[in-house]
Amino acid sequence: MPLVWDSEADVVVVGFGGAGACAALEAARAGASVVAVDRFTGGGATAMSGGIVYAGGGTSVQRAAGVTDTVDEMLAYLRQEVGDVVSPGLLEEFCRSSASMVDWLAEAGVPFDSSVCPYKTSYPSNRYYLYYSGSENAWPFRSVATPAPRGHRVHGRGTSGRVMYAALASAAHDAGVHVVRQTTATKLIIEGGRVVGVECRTHRSRLHRFLHRYATKPGLYLPAFARRLYRGIAALEASKGRVVRIRARRGVILAAGGFVNNRDMVRANAPAFRGGLPLGTQGDDGSGIQLGTSAGGVTDRMSTMSAWRFLTPPSALIRGILVDRSGARFVDESSYGAAIGERLVLERGGRAWLLVDEAILRDARRQVRTETLWFQRLSAHYLLRVARVRGATVEEVAAKAGIDPEGLAATVEKYGDGEDAFGKHPDLVAPMTGPYALIDCSFGPRLGYPCPTLTLGGLKVDEGTGQVRGADGAGIPGLYAAGRNAVGICSNSYVSGLSLADCVFSGRRAGRFAAGEVSSEMI
Incomplete structure (x- = not known):
């Protein structure tokens, strides 16, 4: 009996945060019809982040600030931070496309500002929006590359990740992306060795939205409180959710965040980092990575976590x-x-x-x-x-x-x-x-001086396309990953803005190639 589909699109994106929004926007602009599903209301960790994008090589923002920077200096610095987690060619591509990435974001409505912060800080005050967001001035980095401020903070008061997400979501909407919220992807549908769709459970009650809102904030600062609310969310989804199946004619892109809020996965992969403040939403539970492994994808750098x-x-x-x-x-x-x-x-x-x-x-x-x-x-x-x-x-x-x-x-x-x-x-x-x-300054769960942590590992992907790789190194037909569902630029060593920059870079890459993929039944 043939499978019954509730809806279909050329590309289905799982997770509508920073990486998912960029993937959906790029796929739509490439001419594909796009459906994005999000377990909650969209935004993910991007919306609750500081909104820092690591970019350089002479961006429009740097030039407006009078900052001198070159692609070669940016590349020399990032070689020290990134190591061998990606190939030298991919890192060079990332650096050379950095300035145009900022222009792409600005064209999508993401606002930047060229005021340079004059002091070293973890995050600038509302007076400044361009700063040294990594270890550029620390030894030995300044001995191999001329330091330059490359932390591009999205313009907005307070932590401005929400401003970045809102602009990307609006641009995706204008491009025709259909976003299905309060819908959890639970299973990849595979036919003939190819990922052809996603099975989801949707639950769109006000109580579901209410619990998610408070699990995010103040739940970010009170993890135990957030976990209690999350258990209520999971119970609602299990008891009241409706199963829907969405067909993907060209490809599925996994962009559902990391696994910092899955305590079992953290314990199994990076036990030394338990006790930090999980930096992410309750949707950063590793489910996107697990969907990828269920289809034969392999993971890497799962033990790499960042503690701030x-x-x-x-x-x-x-x-x-x-x-x-x-x-x-x-x-x-x-x-x-x-x-x-x-x-x-x-x-x-x-x-x-x-x-x-x-x-x-x-x-x-x-x-x-x-x-x-x-x-x-x-x-x-x-x-x-x-x-x-x-x-x-x-x-x-x-x-x-x-x-x-x-x-x-x-x-x-x-x-x-x-x-x-x-x-x-x-x-x-x-x-x-x-x-x-x-x-x-010890590491531990202190409310007065929390130590945020986030995961950096994920699914191994083809560097040219973002296609998820299997154990034999070959790509899994119809399946892509981006952001913290995938190994990327920031998966070795994190500096502020490098994860969001990688979300944009990898999200756009996956969106372009998923939109262009043609399955055998379409030939």
Whole structure:
């Protein structure tokens, strides 16, 4: 008996966040009819993100800001961050297309601004929208590439990912994309070795939308609360949902986010990162990746996670010394927060303290008002007032914090005495004088100073098309993946904006090629 389809389109996109919206928009502009399904109301992690797009090589925004940057300098820096997770050719293509990507986003209605942030920060205040979002000024990166600000923050107050998503969703709608919300893809339909459609369960009640809204925010900051709401969402879908089947005449694109909110998958793949603040919606449960593996797709880099242990803002704090239990330094404190977090979790057992003196504390307190947004202000006050111990001498403050006094004393004696052992910029290095404070920067589930985490691995895809690869290395007919459902540019090492940039890059790639694919029955 032939399968009954409830609807059909040339391309079906699973997940309508940043990557899904870009894939759908590109496929529609290529002439395909497109249906996008989203478990909730759209947006995914993109809509709740900071809206940072990592781009360079002389973008229109950089030029307007008077910033000099070249493709070669961007490529030299990213080679250090990206490693071998993608081929050299793909990384070069990403860098060379970076400026045109910003233009493509702007043409789709995504607003940018050329005001350059003058200080090091994890995320700029509402006065600035172009900044050094990675480790460009840290050692050894500045020795191989001329630093340039490449973090393009979408123009909007607060965290502006919602502005980026709204523009992309509107552009996709104008291009004819049909978005089916509150609809969960549960199964890929395969005929003759080819993915030909998606089976979904749809549940469009107000209660479903209500629970999702609060599971996203404030649920982002209260994971246990979000999980309780999510269980209610899952129960509604299981008991009240209606099964629908959508045929994909040309291809299915998986763009349903990572797996940071699937505790079993995190425990199995990256157990050291448990205890961080999951950065994503409850839809980032690995379901898109699991759909891909159910069709024969293989995964890679599943153990790679990013943990953000930012020391800024306020920017004065990067003049401090970050030490472990033995009192030894282990990183250039001006490094990007994910670089610090990775070494903290994987090499130092998650425990670290920042040593500062009274001059640094005084400057940091003064900067809180001007350098922070509300959520950063909470963390800054926590660090400067709650998570610290004080002492007149190095030995006294070390004893109070429970770290080795002799080790810390030796570290302090060497700090600022000639060339820095970790290559920290000379402008940020100076001898310290008492009294001292040690600020607890350890990894763990603290509400006052959370450590956001996200997953970076996913399905292996063909670099030219985004087609999901099977165990034999061949592409699975009719199946593509993008964003955090796929291994991509950011799957080795994360810097702010690199995931969203990869969502745009990989989403557009999958959309173009899925729209152009022709199945055997269409010939």
